[in-house]
Amino acid sequence: MLTAVVTYGSNGPEVLLSASEGEEGYSEYTYADCSIIPEGKDPSEKIESLGKCDPGPSPIVPEAKELYWGAGAFILFALLMRFFLYPRLRRSMDARYDSIRGAHAEADQARSEAEAEVAAYEAALSEVKAEAASRIDAARAALEQERSAQLAEANARISSARDAAAAETAAAHEAIRGDIGSAAATVAARTVELATGRAPDAGAVSAAVEGSMTSGATR
Numbered sequence: 370m371l372t373a374v375v376t377y378g379s380n381g382p383e384v385l386l387s388a389s390e391g392e393e394g395y396s397e398y399t400y401a402d403c404s405i406i407p408e409g410k411d412p413s414e415k416i417e418s419l420g421k422c423d424p425g426p427s428p429i430v431p432e433a434k435e436l437y438w439g440a441g442a443f444i445l446f447a448l449l450m451r452f453f454l455y456p457r458l459r460r461s462m463d464a465r466y467d468s469i470r471g472a473h474a475e476a477d478q479a480r481s482e483a484e485a486e487v488a489a490y491e492a493a494l495s496e497v498k499a500e501a502a503s504r505i506d507a508a509r510a511a512l513e514q515e516r517s518a519q520l521a522e523a524n525a526r527i528s529s530a531r532d533a534a535a536a537e538t539a540a541a542h543e544a545i546r547g548d549i550g551s552a553a554a555t556v557a558a559r560t561v562e563l564a565t566g567r568a569p570d571a572g573a574v575s576a577a578v579e580g581s582m583t584s585g586a587t588r
Contacts (some may be wrong), residue, residue, distance in 0.1 A: 401412040402493075416422075497529030557577065 398416050399413050405422065
């Protein structure tokens, strides 16, 4: 009867097969039954059990050459990073940082120039507004002066026309008054002549009529 014994060691799992004493197949194993035939052994040579076979390399524990290759690759990569890749990366980062800082400086300068232009524009606009206001005030003053001059001239013309009309009215009044006085003197002289039978003095009649007319005007 075959007996299988599985053990776990530093080299991985090991399977031991053996046959009980007196049974067929006991000590009938050869190195050909092993997964790896040890160097210098004949595959047909008999062995007591499969436990004397070489288990081969462990699938978990790395070999020394793998460690050497890994360490060498890591050291090479570290050297490349330290003396070649990182300096290039650092230069690229510095260049990008300088570019960004330069862009920020240009933006700040552009903003300062824009603010200065806005301030200059506002100052010019204030000057234009002040000049426009002064011109408007000057035009308003000139218009007011011209209006005052025209009004004074119109008032002068009206006063002159009023004086002329008053003079004409007075002249007409005097003319009418003279005509009335002459007519009244004539009527009075004729009345006296008819009453007394003789013609009165023309000067005395005229003075009497003028006196009566003056006294009536005064009243």
